[in-house]
Amino acid sequence: DIQMTQSPASLSASVGDRVTITCRASQDIGNSLAWFQQKPGRVPNLLIYDAFTLQSGVPSRFSGSASGTDFTLTISSLQPEDVATYYCQKYNNAPLTFGGGTKVEIK
Amino acid sequence: QVQLVESGGGVVQPGRSLRLSCVASGFSFNSYGIHWVRQAPGKGLEWLAVISYDGSNTYLADSVRGRFSISRDNSKNSLYLQMNDLSVADTAMYYCVKEVRKWVIVGATPGDSWGQGTLVAVSS
Numbered sequence: 001d002i003q004m005t006q007s008p009a010s011l012s013a014s015v016g017d018r019v020t021i022t023c024r025a026s027q028d029i030g031n032s033l034a035w036f037q038q039k040p041g042r043v044p045n046l047l048i049y050d051a052f053t054l055q056s057g058v059p060s061r062f063s064g065s066a067s068g069t070d071f072t073l074t075i076s077s078l079q080p081e082d083v084a085t086y087y088c089q090k091y092n093n094a095p096l097t098f099g100g101g102t103k104v105e106i107k
Numbered sequence: 108q109v110q111l112v113e114s115g116g117g118v119v120q121p122g123r124s125l126r127l128s129c130v131a132s133g134f135s136f137n138s139y140g141i142h143w144v145r146q147a148p149g150k151g152l153e154w155l156a157v158i159s160y161d162g163s164n165t166y167l168a169d170s171v172r173g174r175f176s177i178s179r180d181n182s183k184n185s186l187y188l189q190m191n192d193l194s195v196a197d198t199a200m201y202y203c204v205k206e207v208r209k210w211v212i213v214g215a216t217p218g219d220s221w222g223q224g225t226l227v228a229v230s231s
Contacts, residue, residue, distance in 0.1 A: 049219075085151075087152050089152075093214055094157055095214070098152040098154055101152070
């Protein structure tokens with residue numbers, strides 16, 4: 001099965017900073033990659049799918065990019081409400097594996 | 108609006124069985140595949156299973172294959188997860204998740220709507 005390696009495991013940044021989170025697939029998954037945000041005590045929320053497509057209602061400061069088997073979630077200007085754990089998930093085929101998560105905190 | 112409501116969780120002894128249910132509303136249930144995802148306390152997300160919109164195709168993660176099964180009843184807008192031979196490692200919040208696209212090949216699309224989850228605690 002394809003493994004999804006997410007990094008870093010955690011990060012701390014200041015409000016207004018540009019934040020990047022990376023997810024690497026162990027094999028080619030095309031652009032079948034989604035990003036989820038899970039705020040403390042809440043259910044996960046789909047941010048981006050097909051590597052680049054912003055889900056309806058998600059702020060435009062979130063964006064996704066891809067280069068081969070490397071995928072990146074970027075928050076262009078970190079806001080206090082972005083404190084959360086972020087997960088990638090591949091879905092080119094089953095199993096739909098999640099990355100280990102990245103916890104984002106405000107410095 | 109889309110709503111998914113899980114039920115059936117609780118405290119159960121190791122080796123016992125439990126059946127989770129998920130009742131859907133606010134969308135054409137028979138047009139979307141549905142997933143089960145779990146999250147152990149303080150841990151990350153673990154994908155468990157998917158069933159296609161018509162129930163003809165299913166796939167389970169290696170960690171639960173042979174013990175868990177997924178099914179649906181489109182006439183009742185309901186999804187099920189039968190869990191057998193439970194162990195302490197199965198303790199988690201269990202979520203049902205609706206796929207973002209209609210009529211797709213099983214497992215080829217992510218989920219966009221999550222239920223609030225039902226908690227399963229396996230303990231002696």
